[in-house]
Amino acid sequence: MTKFLPDDDATGAFATDLATALPESIGGLTLLLRGELGAGKSTFARALIRALGHTGPVPSPTYTLVEPYEVPEGPIYHIDLYRVSDEEELRYLGWTELDEGFRIVEWPDRAPGLTCQADLSLTLRYEGDGRSIDVVCLSERSRALKSALNC
Numbered sequence: 001m002t003k004f005l006p007d008d009d010a011t012g013a014f015a016t017d018l019a020t021a022l023p024e025s026i027g028g029l030t031l032l033l034r035g036e037l038g039a040g041k042s043t044f045a046r047a048l049i050r051a052l053g054h055t056g057p058v059p060s061p062t063y064t065l066v067e068p069y070e071v072p073e074g075p076i077y078h079i080d081l082y083r084v085s086d087e088e089e090l091r092y093l094g095w096t097e098l099d100e101g102f103r104i105v106e107w108p109d110r111a112p113g114l115t116c117q118a119d120l121s122l123t124l125r126y127e128g129d130g131r132s133i134d135v136v137c138l139s140e141r142s143r144a145l146k147s148a149l150n151c
């Protein structure tokens with residue numbers, strides 16, 4: 001499914017729809033956020049993390065690689081792999097310790113080993129003054145989202 005998002009409020013609203021459609025237990029889910037620089041990945045992630053109950057700031061994880069959050073449904077890890085050039089670097093991040101949480105991953109293609117375990121892939125593209133978002137459900141767990149999001 002592809003949806004047009006005319007402005008950043010629309011990006012936030014779609015992230016909120018996704019939060020509502022997510023299964024009750026979000027532990028172990030992996031969401032891939034793809035798109036060029038400035039396409040809106042962090043905007044989407046920020047709105048999603050807030051819609052799941054986080055009230056504080058949501059800084060970009062570009063330099064820290066991982067920003068952790070604790071919401072009623074459990075841990076969320078907002079991850080940005082832009083600066084990762086070798087998948088091996090992820091070992092030092094304690095990647096496996098992130099297994100219990102909901103992983104939201106920007107620039108996932110920097111770590112191809114990760115994309116094969118993903119549940120949902122969202123791709124943002126520039127379209128005029130807005131963006132389009134392409135939604136692909138990749139696992140059984142994300143099938144429930146399919147009808148809710150029409151994807």
Ligand SMILES: Nc1ncnc2c1ncn2[C@@H]1O[C@H](COP(=O)(O)OP(=O)(O)OP(=O)(O)O)[C@@H](O)[C@H]1O
Binds near residue numbers: 038040130
């Ligand atoms: N649907 C939209 N239409 C127009 N502008 C948007 C839309 N969604 C987000 N934006 C704007 O586009 C910019 C996106 O920045 P953001 O940091 O979210 O991008 P990013 O994909 O995370 O970039 P990076 O690859 O550097 O991490 C912000 O200025 C935001 O306000």
Ligand SMILES: [Mg+2]
Binds near residue numbers: 041042043060080106
């Ligand atoms: Mg970003």
